[in-house]
Amino acid sequence: MLLAVEDLAKSHATGEGRVEVLRGASLALDAGQSLALTGESGSGKSTLLHLVAGLDRPDSGRIRVAGQDLGGLDDAGRARLRRETLGLVFQQFNLIPALDVAANLAFQARIAGRHDPAWCAALARRLGLDALLHRWPEELSGGQQQRVAIGRALAARPRLILADEPTGSLDEVAGEAVLDLMLGLVAETGTALLMVTHSLRLAGRLAGRVHLAGGRLAPC
Numbered sequence: 001m002l003l004a005v006e007d008l009a010k011s012h013a014t015g016e017g018r019v020e021v022l023r024g025a026s027l028a029l030d031a032g033q034s035l036a037l038t039g040e041s042g043s044g045k046s047t048l049l050h051l052v053a054g055l056d057r058p059d060s061g062r063i064r065v066a067g068q069d070l071g072g073l074d075d076a077g078r079a080r081l082r083r084e085t086l087g088l089v090f091q092q093f094n095l096i097p098a099l100d101v102a103a104n105l106a107f108q109a110r111i112a113g114r115h116d117p118a119w120c121a122a123l124a125r126r127l128g129l130d131a132l133l134h135r136w137p138e139e140l141s142g143g144q145q146q147r148v149a150i151g152r153a154l155a156a157r158p159r160l161i162l163a164d165e166p167t168g169s170l171d172e173v174a175g176e177a178v179l180d181l182m183l184g185l186v187a188e189t190g191t192a193l194l195m196v197t198h199s200l201r202l203a204g205r206l207a208g209r210v211h212l213a214g215g216r217l218a219p220c
Contacts, residue, residue: 001028001029001030001064002029002030002031002033002065002066002159002160002192003027003028003029003052003063003064003065003160003192003194004027004028004029004062004063004064005025005026005027005028005048005052005061005062005063006026006061006062006063006064007024007025007026007060007061007062008022008024008025008026008048008051008058008060008061008062008063009022009023009024009025009058009059009060009061009215010022010044010047010051010056010058010059011059020215021044021047021215022044022047022048022051022058022061022215022216023214023215023216024061024215024216025044025048025061025212025215025216025217026217027210027217029160029192029194030192031159031190031191031192032186032187032190032191032192033186033192033193033207033208034182034183034186034192034193034195034206034207034208035192035193035194035195035206035207035208035209035210036195036196036197036202036203036204036206036208036209036210037049037194037195037196037197037209037210037211037212037217038196038197038198038200038203038209038210038211038212038220039211039212039213040213041198043212043213044212044215045164045196045212046090046091046164046196048212049090049162049164049194049196051063052065052070052162052194053082053086053088053162054070054073054078054079054081054082055078057071065081065085065086065160066081066085066159066160068081083108083111083112084112085158085159085160086158086159086160086161086162087108087153087154087156087158087160087161087162087191088153088161088162089149089150089153089161089162089163089164089166090149090164091164091165091168093137093142093145093146093148093149094149095137095145095148095149095152096137097136097137097138099137100133100134100135100136101124101129101132101133101134101135101136101137101140101148102120102124102133102134104137104148104152105120105123105124105129105133105148105151105152105155106120106152106155107152108152108153108155108156109155109156109157112156114156114157115155116155116157119155119157120151120155123151123154123155123181124151126177126181127147127148127150127151127177127178127181128147128174128177129144129147129148129151132144142169143169143170143171143174145169146166146167146168146169146170147170147174147178150163150166150178150181150182154181154182154185157185157189157191158191159190159191159192160191160192160193160194161182161185161186161191161192161193161194161195162194163182163193163194163195163196164195164196165196165197165198166178166179166182166195166197167179167197167199167202168198175199175202179202179205182195183205183206193206
């Protein structure tokens with residue numbers, strides 16, 4: 001099993017006290033499997049992805065990624081896990097302003113020690129970025145920046161892709177092409193994909209679907 005989330009709880013402090021976002025959330029994801037995570041806005045979907053990525057810590061529960069218990073890793077260990085095992089596509093593009101598109105695409109693969117120029121070139125073509133490789137992030141539209149962020153996550157051929165609304169800034173045609181690319185990588189390499197989406201149409205294309213409500217996950 002590539003990802004196991006067991007009885008996860010997480011709360012946030014507010015001016016009116018603590019609010020429980022996750023309470024007993026559990027899921028499992030095998031290599032080569034894709035899973036859509038749906039739920040209302042504010043239900044905790046992004047919180048769950050951040051916890052799985054090791055960017056935050058749960059109040060209780062357990063997360064295992066590729067056999068590693070995140071609770072037993074220090075900050076350096078979590079950073080190494082993200083670098084070597086995960087591909088992250090979050091709503092904030094987080095492109096590096098001082099690098100052009102080509103260098104941004106290759107960045108994650110380079111620090112993971114898995115840079116493959118031919119694969120990066122293929123990603124650029126499939127994402128419609130091959131004419132933009134020498135542009136700077138500030139010269140790109142939001143949709144173009146999103147495609148660069150997706151390509152950067154895929155360039156290192158991660159074992160687990162965590163994607164938070166990866167097609168949210170794209171039109172329908174581009175969104176379908178991006179999902180095709182991610183699902184193709186899942187099929188070709190045994191990568192696993194956990195994707196947050198509001199689109200029931202896109203969610204229906206993944207192998208499985210779970211819904212987050214009341215802090216708990218349920219198949220749907």
